Amino acid sequence: MGRMVVQLLVRDAGLEVASRRGIDRGGYLIEINRISDRWIERYFKLKSRRLFEALWTGRIPGTCRSNERWQGDRKCRDFCEVRGACDYAQSLKAKEWEAA
Ligand code: SF4
Secondary structure, eight states, X not given: OOOEEEEEEOTTTTSHHHHXXXXXXXXXXXXEOOOOHHHHXXXXXXXXXXXXXXXXXXXXXXXXXXXXXXXXXXXXXXXOTTGGGOHHHHXXXXXXXXXX
16 A cells, blocks of 8 residues: 655745745645545545535535534634535634624
């Protein structure tokens, strides 16, 4: 079995704040513990099926797991491409407004 790496693309590469934090490239390859091809295939088939179900029915799938939300909901608050349509992300936003 070969190595497995993740490719990180740095969104704000080139900004001063990035260089202050030691980010000096636009992308990185980071070696990770190997994940089986079977597991990856099963995971993405599940996600694909949920996406198609949502598109066909108009019903939003349930909340993503904690590790998919980057523990602490950072992804839901600022980065997820579908947060505008996600009930969970909207509930986070509502709580922030209530607290403000
Ligand atoms: S915003 Fe919704 S769809 Fe996106 S990661 Fe969070 S829970 Fe998942």
